[in-house]
Amino acid sequence: MGGLSEKAISRLESALGKENVFLDMSHRAVRAAVPAPFPICHWEDHIPDIVALPKTTDEVVEIMKVANEFKIPVVPRAGATGLADGAVPLRKGILLDIKRMNEIIEIDDVNMTATVQPGLGMLELNKTLTRLGLFYPDDPASYPVAIIGGRIGSGGFSLMGSGFGHVPDLVMSMEVVLPTGKVIRVGGGGGKKIRKSSVGYRLKDLFIGHQGTLGITTEATLDICKKPEAECPAFFGTGSFEESHELALAIEMLGLKTLTAVVIFDPEKINFLRRDDEAYIPQPKEVVSVVLALLYGSEGEVKAAREKIFETAVDRYKAKYLGDEIAKGDWASRHDRYHITYHGRNAAGKVSMMTWHCEDAAIIHSELPFVRRKWHEIVSRYKTQYDGFFDDWGMFMYTNNPFKPWGDYLTEIDVGVAELDMTPEIWKAFIKMKSEIAEVALQAGGSISACHGGTRQGDVELCCHKELAEGSFDLMKDLKKLLDPNNIMNPGKYLLDEAYK
Amino acid sequence: MAENVIIKNGHYLVEDWRMKEILTQEINDYERERISKNREEWLDWMNKHFAYKTILAPKKYL
Amino acid sequence: MSKQYLSKKEFYDIKLADGEPVSKEMRRDCYAVFACRHKFCRDVCPVFLEVRDESSASYGIHTAILAHAEGHGKLSDLQDVCTLCLECGACELRCPNTLYTGDFYGQTTTLVDLVRKLRRDLIAQGTPPTNWEEVQKYIFEDLDREKSKNGEITKWAEGINLPTKSDTILFVDYFNASQTTDVPRNAAKILKAAGVKFGILDKLFPTMGELYESDIEKWIDFAKKNVEALKTAGAKTVVMVNPHDYMFFVREYIKYMELPFDVYFITDFIFKLLEEHKIELKNEVNIKATYHDPCSLNKHTLDWEAPRKLIEALPGIDFSADDHITQWDYCCGNGINSFKRLKPDIAYKIGLKRFSMAEEVGAEKLIVACPHCLDQFTEVKAKSGNIIEPVHILELIKQSMGIE
Numbered sequence: 018m019g020g021l022s023e024k025a026i027s028r029l030e031s032a033l034g035k036e037n038v039f040l041d042m043s044h045r046a047v048r049a050a051v052p053a054p055f056p057i058c059h060w061e062d063h064i065p066d067i068v069a070l071p072k073t074t075d076e077v078v079e080i081m082k083v084a085n086e087f088k089i090p091v092v093p094r095a096g097a098t099g100l101a102d103g104a105v106p107l108r109k110g111i112l113l114d115i116k117r118m119n120e121i122i123e124i125d126d127v128n129m130t131a132t133v134q135p136g137l138g139m140l141e142l143n144k145t146l147t148r149l150g151l152f153y154p155d156d157p158a159s160y161p162v163a164i165i166g167g168r169i170g171s172g173g174f175s176l177m178g179s180g181f182g183h184v185p186d187l188v189m190s191m192e193v194v195l196p197t198g199k200v201i202r203v204g205g206g207g208g209k210k211i212r213k214s215s216v217g218y219r220l221k222d223l224f225i226g227h228q229g230t231l232g233i234t235t236e237a238t239l240d241i242c243k244k245p246e247a248e249c250p251a252f253f254g255t256g257s258f259e260e261s262h263e264l265a266l267a268i269e270m271l272g273l274k275t276l277t278a279v280v281i282f283d284p285e286k287i288n289f290l291r292r293d294d295e296a297y298i299p300q301p302k303e304v305v306s307v308v309l310a311l312l313y314g315s316e317g318e319v320k321a322a323r324e325k326i327f328e329t330a331v332d333r334y335k336a337k338y339l340g341d342e343i344a345k346g347d348w349a350s351r352h353d354r355y356h357i358t359y360h361g362r363n364a365a366g367k368v369s370m371m372t373w374h375c376e377d378a379a380i381i382h383s384e385l386p387f388v389r390r391k392w393h394e395i396v397s398r399y400k401t402q403y404d405g406f407f408d409d410w411g412m413f414m415y416t417n418n419p420f421k422p423w424g425d426y427l428t429e430i431d432v433g434v435a436e437l438d439m440t441p442e443i444w445k446a447f448i449k450m451k452s453e454i455a456e457v458a459l460q461a462g463g464s465i466s467a468c469h470g471g472t473r474q475g476d477v478e479l480c481c482h483k484e485l486a487e488g489s490f491d492l493m494k495d496l497k498k499l500l501d502p503n504n505i506m507n508p509g510k511y512l513l514d515e516a517y518k
Numbered sequence: 519m520a521e522n523v524i525i526k527n528g529h530y531l532v533e534d535w536r537m538k539e540i541l542t543q544e545i546n547d548y549e550r551e552r553i554s555k556n557r558e559e560w561l562d563w564m565n566k567h568f569a570y571k572t573i574l575a576p577k578k579y580l
Numbered sequence: 581m582s583k584q585y586l587s588k589k590e591f592y593d594i595k596l597a598d599g600e601p602v603s604k605e606m607r608r609d610c611y612a613v614f615a616c617r618h619k620f621c622r623d624v625c626p627v628f629l630e631v632r633d634e635s636s637a638s639y640g641i642h643t644a645i646l647a648h649a650e651g652h653g654k655l656s657d658l659q660d661v662c663t664l665c666l667e668c669g670a671c672e673l674r675c676p677n678t679l680y681t682g683d684f685y686g687q688t689t690t691l692v693d694l695v696r697k698l699r700r701d702l703i704a705q706g707t708p709p710t711n712w713e714e715v716q717k718y719i720f721e722d723l724d725r726e727k728s729k730n731g732e733i734t735k736w737a738e739g740i741n742l743p744t745k746s747d748t749i750l751f752v753d754y755f756n757a758s759q760t761t762d763v764p765r766n767a768a769k770i771l772k773a774a775g776v777k778f779g780i781l782d783k784l785f786p787t788m789g790e791l792y793e794s795d796i797e798k799w800i801d802f803a804k805k806n807v808e809a810l811k812t813a814g815a816k817t818v819v820m821v822n823p824h825d826y827m828f829f830v831r832e833y834i835k836y837m838e839l840p841f842d843v844y845f846i847t848d849f850i851f852k853l854l855e856e857h858k859i860e861l862k863n864e865v866n867i868k869a870t871y872h873d874p875c876s877l878n879k880h881t882l883d884w885e886a887p888r889k890l891i892e893a894l895p896g897i898d899f900s901a902d903d904h905i906t907q908w909d910y911c912c913g914n915g916i917n918s919f920k921r922l923k924p925d926i927a928y929k930i931g932l933k934r935f936s937m938a939e940e941v942g943a944e945k946l947i948v949a950c951p952h953c954l955d956q957f958t959e960v961k962a963k964s965g966n967i968i969e970p971v972h973i974l975e976l977i978k979q980s981m982g983i984e
Contacts (some may be wrong), residue, residue, distance in 0.1 A: 042653030043644040043661045044635050050643075052617035060650055070632065097634065099620055116632040134633065140623055143567070144906075148940060156568075162623045248569035291520035293530070293684050312573075319573055327579050341574040346561045358615045358677055359532075359540070359685045366521065368536045368685070370608065372615040437611045523684075532685050542605050543687050546586035550683040552882050557679050577930040 021066045021110075029069055029111070032079035037117065039068040048112050050354070052159075053100045053473060054374045054434040056444045063105050065092060065112035072117045072201060073109040074192065074235040080113055081198040081233075082499040084505045092191025092507050093229040095136065098159035100375050101470030103171055103228035108508030113233065115166045121145060122236065130189065130210050132238045152244040154181035157468070158352055169234050172226020174377075174468030176351060176415065179422035180277030180313055181242065185225045186419050188354025192236035196501035200235070207408050209238050223496070229507040231500050247319040249312040250347045251326055253336035254304030256282045261306040262385060264334045268310050269382075269416070269423035271329060273322045275314035279416045280351075282307035283389060286411025286431075292360055300339060308336065309347070324484050361433040362403035371408060371433035375449070378458035378459075379417050379467035391457040392430045399450045406443055407450070408433030417467050427467035430454065451475030459484055472510050481512045529554060582842035584834045585881065591691055596701045598656050602649035610649065611667075612677055613642035613689055616704040621671035621691070626911040626924075626930050627664050636664035638671040638691040641698070656707040658698060663709045663922040665695045666915030666930075667789070668875035692880075692916070696793040699918070703794050714921040715790050722788045725754050726802075734782055736761040740768050744777030749815040753787050753805075753822045760951035766974035767821045769844050769983050774850075774858040778819070781809050787825045789917030792832070800836050803828075807837055815841045819849045823876040823883075823950045824916060831880060845877065847949055847973065851886040854893060861980040864896030868972075871901040871955075872934060874950035875911055878904050887949045887973055894980050895918035900941045910934055912948070914956040931960035937969045949973045 030038045040043065042064075049055070049063040063169050071077050084091045084462075090110030097104045104110060118136035125131070126149060133142060138245075140161045142153050145166075156177045157163050169191065173184040179215045181187070189212055190204025202219040206214030224231060255261045282290075284305045291299065294509035310326045312319045330336040361371030380388050389412055396409045410431035416422040434447060452475045455465045464484060465471045471480030481490045504517050524531040529550060532543075565572045591605035613621075621638035622628045630638045635644065672678055682688035699709050709715075725733065736757050741749075750771065752764040771778055785802035792799040810818055818841050820826035826845045829858035833839060853859045871891055877883040884904035891899055901942055902910070913930035914920045920927040935957075938946045946968050948954050958968035 039635075041657050041660070043647065043657045044633075046647035046652045047635050047640050047643045050614075050617060055617075057650060060647065060652060064652065096619070099570065112556055114634065116634065118631060138568075138623060141629075147567070152568075159618050162619050185537075247567040247571045247573050248565070249573040251575065288520045293532075293681050313569060316571060316573065323573060324576060327576055331579055338579050343578075344574050345572055352564070356616055356618060356676065357681050358612045359537075359687060362536075366536060367538070368532070370538055370612060370615060372617065433733055436615065437608065451558060526627070530684055535780060536914060537685060537687070540608065541685075541687055542589050542591055542609065543684055544588045544590075545682075545688065548582070548583050549585045549587050549688075550686075551586055553673075553678055553683040553688070556673050559905055560674075560679060563903070 021089060025083055025120060026067065027087060028083045029067065029080065031072055032083070033069055033076050037070045037072070038127040044068050045112070048094060048097070048114065049105065051097045051099055051102055051104050052373065053102050054372055054447060056439070057436050058439060058441050058444060059434050063107070064109070065106045066109045068114055070111045070114045070117045074194060077113070077194045077233050077235055078198045078200065080111060081194060081196060081505070084111060085197065085503050087258065088503055089505065090508045091505050093166070093170060093233050094164055096138065096159065096164035096481065097167070099167055099171045099469060100377070101171060101228065101466065101472045103470055103472055103507070103510065115233070116164065118235065124149065124151070125210070126151060128210050129241050129242050130238050132236065133165060134167065135234045135237060136164060138162060138164050145388055146241060150244055151241050153187070153239055154240050155184060155187050160352055161175065165237060165239070166234050166474065169225055169237060170227065170229050171470050174417070174427055177277050178419050179416040180275070180420070182240070182419045185222060187240045188221070188225060189238045189240055191221065191224060191234045191238070193232045193234050195232045196503070196506045204238070226470060228470050228510050230497060230513055231506060232509050245313040247314065247316040249319050249323050250344045251310045251323065251330070252339040252343045252347065253308045253310070253330040254300060254339050255306045255336050256303060258306045258389065259307045259386065260334070260336070264308050264330060264336055266382060267329050267334060268308070268326060271325050273312070273325060275312045275322045275358060276310065276320045277313045277420045278309070278311040279422050280309040280311070281414040282309070283412040285409055286413060287391060289360065289411045292362070293357070303359070304337060304339065307339070314495070348431045358412070361408045361435060365399070369405045369408070369435050370437065371435045373410070374434045375469070376430045376432070376454050377468045378428050378455070378463045379425050380458065380461055380463040381425045383425070384461040384463065385414055385426060385428060387462070388428055388457055388461050392454055395450060395453045395457070396430065396432055399446065403443055404448060406435045406439060407447070428463070448475040454480060455479045477512055582844055583830060584839070584896050585681070585831050586834055587688060587690060587831070588835050589690060589693065592697045595704060596645070596655050596698070597705045598707070602645070607646065607649045608640040608717070610646035612687070613638055613675065614646050616676060618676070618805055620674050620676060624670035624674045626668060626670070626909055627926060629909060630926055630929050630933065631664065635661045635701070638675055638689055641665065641691060641695065645835050655701065655705070659702060659707055660697060660710045662698045662702060663711065663919070665691070666875065666911050666919045667692045667695060667917055668881035668911050668915065670875070673686040673879055674908065696917070699793045700796060709922060711922045715794070715918045718921055719788065719790050719794065722754055722786050722791070725758065726786055730782060733757050733784060734780060736764050737768060737780060740772070742768060743779040744782045745814050746777060747814060748776060748778040748817045748819065749810055749813050750778050750780050750819050750821065751784070751810070752780060753825045755788070756951050760954055763951045763954070763972055763974060764821050766811040766978045770850060770859070770974060770977055770981065771982050772810065773981055774853045776853070779813060781813055784809055787828055789824060789828070793917055799929065803833050804837055807833065807839060808826055811840055817841060818843045819846055820844070821846050823874045824952060827876040827880045827916070845881075845883055847886040847890060848883065850977065851890055854890065859981060861893050861895060861977065862980050863980045865976050865980050866896045867945045868898040868943055869945040869947050870899070870938045871939075871947045872910065872912065872953060873904050874909040874948065874953055876916060877949065878907055888923040890973065890977060891947060900943065901983055902937065902941065910937060912953040912956040913960065914952045920956065927956070928960060928963065931956055932966070935960065935964070935966045938968050943968065945969045945971050947971055947973050947976065
């Protein structure tokens with residue numbers, strides 16, 4: 018089995034049980050890709066040698082020991098819904114799938130915490146919490162299927178983050194198995210349920226967003242809240258991106274505590290959404306761009322804030338309220354409809370089946386127009402050159418600041434990518450397009466990724482050697498070597514192989 | 519709409535020529551109805567999942 | 581005309597096999613699901629939620645076939661993976677390709693048809709799904725019933741005196757006729773009490789889905805004979821007591837033939853009688869109960885309202901049920917066709933989980949509308965000692981109407 022010895026396989030099987038270790042091709046091939054565009058033409062390069070599904074911390078420790086002893090790469094995989102290729106194996110090895118670690122260990126409705134194993138999904142957790150009137154407010158685009166451990170490994174962004182915090186704010190403490198097999202706990206000082214402590218280094222943050230390069234979270238204590246009494250998603254149409262950009266700022270400046278997100282849909286995004294049926298409510302022609310103001314809270318608070326929002330958007334900025342239907346149906350555009358295979362088009366307007374590529378830079382408010390202009394120029398160029406392989410699906414911009422909806426935005430351009438018949442040459446062109454897009458984010462003084470991570474081909478070189486060039490990447494390499502002396506954890510990611518040269 | 523579509527029984531359908539090389543399925547109106555009804559119910563369910571109540575526009579803005 | 585849900589991909593008729601190229605249509609169809617990779621199919625898959633294996637659900641199975649198409653592995657690698665499906669239909673509904681644009685583009689995700697095809701193709705090349713021998717035994721038992729002498733199949737109706745020709749025919753399948761006889765008996769008694777003139781067939785043919793996913797020609801042949809028998813009996817309206825068969829008639833039979841009659845499920849038919857005041861629910865049914873949506877009704881035919889309305893109309897009942905969307909990821913564990921015999925341990929665990937959901941809403945009785953759910957829950961209860969009691973909806977209606 019590839020580079021794996023019979024002895025290593027047998028050790029894994031006896032630690033986890035034969036039924037939880039898979040060697041057959043169908044189990045392995047399925048775990049090669051994540052939702053980011055995948056080079057089908059290079060599928061073989063990403064198929065792991067073996068798939069292991071542990072249930073307990075002890076079993077994870079045993080996998081680490083085997084991996085160190087036999088020098089086998091370990092690639093952790095949770096929901097595999099991340100868009101930074103974190104769970105895509107680069108050096109084959111053991112695919113450590115945490116989805117069987119799905120126990121809810123404790124719900125503490127006095128101190129408002131949930132302690133869970135990392136293989137649990139947010140929707141699954143919330144189905145239980147809802148029965149108690151509680152909620153875990155981590156809401157990525159992949160919310161219905163994303164898994165808590167993967168959210169931690171990728172340092173995820175939440176659509177509700179500007180009201181309730183993002184993953185780094187919502188995870189209070191964790192048990193982590195280090196690459197050597199040592200088990201540690203990190204959190205607010207030593208407290209499992211403490212949200213703010215001044216004791217020691219802030220080590221918890223080191224184990225959030227590391228893309229599986231520094232260890233495996235095996236238990237997490239999460240900050241939960243009361244399930245919101247009311248939501249108000251108000252959609253306003255404007256005549257241009259510039260008008261939306263101004264309106265978004267005005268809404269941010271209202272200082273509303275219940276304001277959970279401000280989202281801008283640019284004209285290209287509206288055109289994309291208008292390609293299809295009633296899943297997105299058709300709007301009059303004068304609606305060119307859209308601003309969404311999203312409120313969550315008690316009914317009284319939301320109603321009071323709603324007055325201010327409408328007064329600002331409709332009375333002062335002359336935006337058009339788009340109606341209750343779109344407000345109620347807004348999940349369609351906020352979640353599952355990011356990717357619709359059949360929405361890709363070639364130049365002639367025919368359907369070209371495509372996957373979804375999402376660039377997700379963090380950009381300050383004032384630079385949004387610059388970035389938008391440059392990004393569309395880049396995508397348009399590639400779309401023309403490779404007809405039917407790329408398509409511009411428009412841009413979203415979401416407030417990015419945790420607990421405070423202003424300042425910087427997760428700035429997303431969605432690009433349709435037809436992978437099925439892509440040649441290695443076109444794949445190379447795709448990587449080049451990504452690099453050009455990432456470069457613009459740096460020119461604007463931003464960060465290449467607000468929510469997915471900077472580990473993808475095309476991004477990673479710029480992330481490590483340019484964005485993190487002022488000593489950060491050097492320190493990352495030192496830390497990696499210290500914690501993972503044999504480079505077993507997700508080798509190749511974040512160019513950390515350089516630490517061992 | 520950004521593109522021309524076919525409107526049938528109050529629902530939107532893609533123009534045939536766009537799917538000419540791809541369409542491999544035969545479905546009828548009941549099946550289409552089943553899908554669109556499910557979609558509406560799913561979206562309602564998701565709204566209720568995130569908050570007990572969805573508040574819409576104040577009366578004067580309707 | 582009663583509702584008929586047509587969804588058909590002709591290229592599924594092209595066989596997959598080890599060492600054979602995969603058709604371009606199949607490759608593209610699998611890519612449609614692979615291209616998503618958000619795997620929203622997973623959060624509604626009762627099997628995934630139990631086994632936590634990404635190889636299950638729509639994404640896992642479509643991707644494994646695409647990998648085979650691209651030269652990574654062979655069809656027979658799917659012998660085990662193809663068993664990880666209840667054919668409940670939730671993932672098809674939930675797939676963004678169906679849910680958001682299936683009606684617009686006329687192209688949807690059809691995992692249930694694909695799994696049936698996959699199992700057939702694996703059997704055809706001599707590498708059947710793991711544990712298939714258990715299913716085969718069950719199929720032989722059913723086929724033996726077809727050969728049994730006249731009268732055997734209507735034994736359940738003894739003493740009710742039903743004609744074999746009528747405008748309205750109550751279609752009672754082999755499973756109900758031989759294993760859950762109270763279900764058709766109650767149905768017949770309720771219809772009689774409501775003054776409905778109806779009959780039953782004295783000769784009918786197997787409908788079992790296990791045969792459909794192994795010997796499709798034989799299954800279609802039986803389907804045609806059933807339709808012919810109903811026509812000969814004078815049926816203009818056919819009332820089904822097994823929701824699996826209801827689903828087969830309105831989703832599968834119509835792929836191969838025209839139905840010269842309307843088809844209704846029993847709860848829809850009875851609810852209409854209630855609305856027309858032909859039925860009176862007078863006796864109190866003092867139980868704390870919840871309702872389990874059968875996959876064949878909730879997910880395949882969008883038929884979840886009538887059972888709830890009938891239960892709510894029972895006087896004295898303390899009723900609380902999870903809504904039908906929440907129940908997309910529920911199943912009794914039996915599955916539509918072969919699952920229970922392919923994966924008995926997982927089937928048991930899925931059933932047990934459904935009991936715990938019933939406990940969550942404070943129920944003592946779990947009302948079902950499907951004989952297979954009744955059978956499965958009865959088994960799970962016996963094995964686990966769980967306090968929840970499964971009961972068929974027709975039993976409660978009969979009690980409330982005061983029928984002996």
